[in-house]
Amino acid sequence: MRDASCIRSWLWLLLAASAQVSGQQPQERPVFTCGGILSGESGLIGSEGFPGVYPPNSKCTWKITVPEGKVVVLYFRFLDLESDNLCRYDFVDVYNGHTNGQRIGRFCGTFRPGALVSNSNKMLVQMISDANTAGNGFIAMFSAAEPNERGDQYCGGRLQRPTGSFKTPNWPDRDYPVGVTCLWHIIAPKNQVIEVKFEKFDVEQDNYCRYDYVAVFNGGEINDAKRIGKYCGDRPPAPIVSERNELLIQFLSDLSLTADGFIGHYKFRPKKLPTTTVLPITTTSPAPTSSRPTVALCQQKCRRIGTLESNYCSSNFVLAGTVITTMTKGGSLLATVSIINVYKEGNLAIQQAGKNMSTKITVVCKQCPLIRRGLNYIIMGQVDEDGRGKITPNSFIMNFKMKNQKILNALKNKRC
Template structure:
């Protein structure tokens, strides 16, 4: 058979140029011959062509299938994947110039807040409608907060954007970073917008410049809160062969809690992976807190994940690059010296190993004294050192440890420090010393840890050695010491003071109270059944002070009286976060006693306080004399101090309020002009009318400020205790001030703090007979060592209560010397004067 095509072309030479034609149309192959006949050429005989080889057919089929698949894939991508919607959230703020800020705007539940928020959302919707890459995909916007200036609105806007338009949308948002609304949209429902500032979803890339500090902050810092429900990242880079040093200069995010709180993470990589996390931060830190972190390479990643709508300003951080350490450790050959972890006191970098080979001369032995040691890592069990550690003599040390000594029985010792890839700490600071093995602590006592302490600290009832070795194998002096069953020696005045000083309670076992009775705070014995029965059987309220149940009881001087006149059995119920009075009066006026900084760092025997740690502490300067006394802030306008500070003396009229200047928010006496410090004049001084400048009875004064102070992170009031508030014997209390750190010493520059404890009133009266009145309380340690001193007068005794709120227990008044044995400090008992303070100040 001949094909139809062969016959069609056989009529002449006109169709020669057409050659063989191939159609891609889908036809029924059964309609074709198996052979093909070509048109005649010069040789007129017929040429019969065999069919295509099988492999050619296979290639054609495969190519056709590939082309069809590619076409189908492109169509699927175009109609399906290309149009996949991606959720994008942008955070920002806008300024409304013709609106005045109202207090109601601070309350998200107020009608005023809702009305203005609706106007802002309408304005944003109108703005986005003019941006093709945003308008059609705008899902919703929400206003999170308002602040002053004239009115600033903080918002977030959510979009569902097709995947192929994401980059264009982000560019559009970046281009509209400071958008001027068109004239026809500038006035919207009677308010005017000057600009709209939008942030991308907080992704920033920063590169360190040689010799320069680079600063970055959370969006809106410090004038506005960071965005709610946001995901922010700062990718930090440095040059090759460098490392980065990152410091948070200000840090204030939502308080850490068990719920999903806001969190800042720092990673030693540009990927947010847990095995490379350097630190996890939340809460608030004082500026003096060590928040410096080092990288192991030339990159760091900082992330902020906000899961709450809390209003915190966020953080300010700075970073710079420095050359990467070529080696760590070294050879130390002096008789003594110091060394530390890399970049101390900043956090050491991850993934580093250092070795110090120490050898002292003259064939003496060598020991290493660790003065500070912080190698603490989260979720690492105590006693194990699988991650960061110091290794000496084959033993590993890690965690947070008090001062300790590691000694060698030769002139050489090797110290090895290792950090793994995640989570770092401050590290350590150490001193190495040579010593004579026959007399390792000349003129001193050597603890089993190798530390040397003064001989007088041996067997004094206090563990000056971390391992208690200074209190072991002691022979107690029966004249002034009690021998505990565990062989510890304790001062006789500590026996039967309701405090377990021995550790085995043997100092409280034979205290004249028979079986089935308990001892009251005043020493009286009552039946156990009389505890928590709603009656003041002790006479000082101590038998009802720690009861869980709350009931209405007859009113006494030891029970808390609600504003409705009823008294409750619970001790110290005010401002504890629980409604104990039926009228709720125990939880009113509780904006006090709370620090702005939720994190604190690791006075005679005291130590430097952190900035903002005691925000009610005031420094009083007398004209031409500098700091003379302390005081405590109790409201915007009033302070409490000691009356003896304002007694005229040696020609100085200290009673004249114009002589004094108060410095609030002060941390260092050398930085009275620092940001956050408020300098105020006094309007008047009210000393208690019964104050006796000979006995120091009624030693309290009230100071009214000329202008009200502004509360801030470093200026806040302390809570005043109710007249029934109890500060039981043994309770830990803090004394603060800029006074002398030892008797006869100089005033210090940095605010000092020292922890002391309440001493039983009966014991106090025995120690200083005929001197202690009901308006006084003894606080300190009978062994001495920690106390207030000259220059601390008028300052507060700060008592941290169970819920973390701080009440003022007393006022620094007087004492015999400073920090002497069996001579505790004497303080004005503040609850006694609560009614008088209320009468004079209204606070």
């Protein structure tokens, strides 16, 4: 925690500089209270009692409104809250709109994000503290900006034109900055979908995309169940097409390495309607020599063929994990698996929050093979183009027991 007298001096200099820019004389140091309603071209918000230690067990909400037709840009000038990898205890949330808005980001510790941009003329800031460790809180400045003329130092917003582009701050002159959070919410007319292509792409490389990344979601909110993919490295993702008329693109950089960044383009296109009945997914088989119909995948008998050893090399990925969430979608089951150990990763997309790692899998036939939430499994399968594990009736799945680890570790050290 910083020395209080230093913070007070710094705060006074900040206020004096802000007043000088607007042609006013600095007044007495403001008293920051718990929340408030603010409007106008610009302003200042701070945690209760700033620069003193903020109180415990508090929930403070600030509603910001700038003139109609503009967007809100929020800069954190100082941040000092209880530190936690997942920001579970003391944190500041920033939302689009004033009620039931889309969350732009959650922040704690001394991590100071880059400028945050709303997709309308309204923004909500909420700070929550628990009963324990505290800090000096935060101070932030907001200002109004034109939706399409916000400069190179910040990014994000609502995109509703039939075609357009989005890019990282500083593109193409220099690397994107550290501590950036960007959200582009693309909205097409109801009867259209959105196609996105990345022209150039260079985001800090990591096998699990834990540090800097781009995530794309169907719909208008950050929701793991609707995530299309999570990307990093220097290879552009394949073209992406939304399921419906909304798409959310999130870019985040941490406080360490940066890279060139990216530029992407989007366009609206008509939603294609099927002209014939869609046939069920079928197994790959030689060309039929008779008129016998192909057996649909989900009608196969569910059976596990072979052993751990015989299935290891033919699988794209092999892991042991606990099924923590399941959700049915059509005839498939979407599951989140908390990873106990990865023996063969392949191109499987793995997320990490603190020390916990997880991945997404799709069971093509929701009851074949059958998996249940809360149980531990060895899972072997293929990986689709978005990095999600794909489990078919022929995939190898069995309950995980500690005695299996010796066999799996031996297989991991062998070459297929």
